[in-house]
Amino acid sequence: MDMLGLRTMFEKFCENNDFQLNPDKEHTAAVLKGVLKNEEKTGLKFCPCQVQTGDFSKDMGLLCPCNFKAQKTWQKKGECWCGLFVKRQHQK
Numbered sequence: 001m002d003m004l005g006l007r008t009m010f011e012k013f014c015e016n017n018d019f020q021l022n023p024d025k026e027h028t029a030a031v032l033k034g035v036l037k038n039e040e041k042t043g044l045k046f047c048p049c050q051v052q053t054g055d056f057s058k059d060m061g062l063l064c065p066c067n068f069k070a071q072k073t074w075q076k077k078g079e080c081w082c083g084l085f086v087k088r089q090h091q092k
């Protein structure tokens with residue numbers, strides 16, 4: 001998958017949800033690049049800011065998008081560990 005494909009897929013994932021891709025395009029691009037690099041290395045879209053444990057069932061929780069709304073980081077900061085997804089900002 002390429003960067004555009006991944007971004008499009010995640011934009012779809014955000015549709016009709018209370019979260020969106022981080023509007024900071026540079027940051028988002030850097031995280032997406034990390035996901036793609038992991039996919040190249042492992043065949044799976046692992047989170048670029050979490051270390052895989054080697055335990056397959058635990059590591060399945062680190063596939064992007066993870067269950068980020070259950071994370072403390074989400075509850076505190078309104079974004080996923082990597083800041084790829086953020087709470088949807090109100091439209092003007």
Ligand code: SF4
Nearest residue numbers: 047064066080081082
């Ligand atoms: S923390 Fe964000 S970037 Fe990492 S896997 Fe979860 S959703 Fe993807």
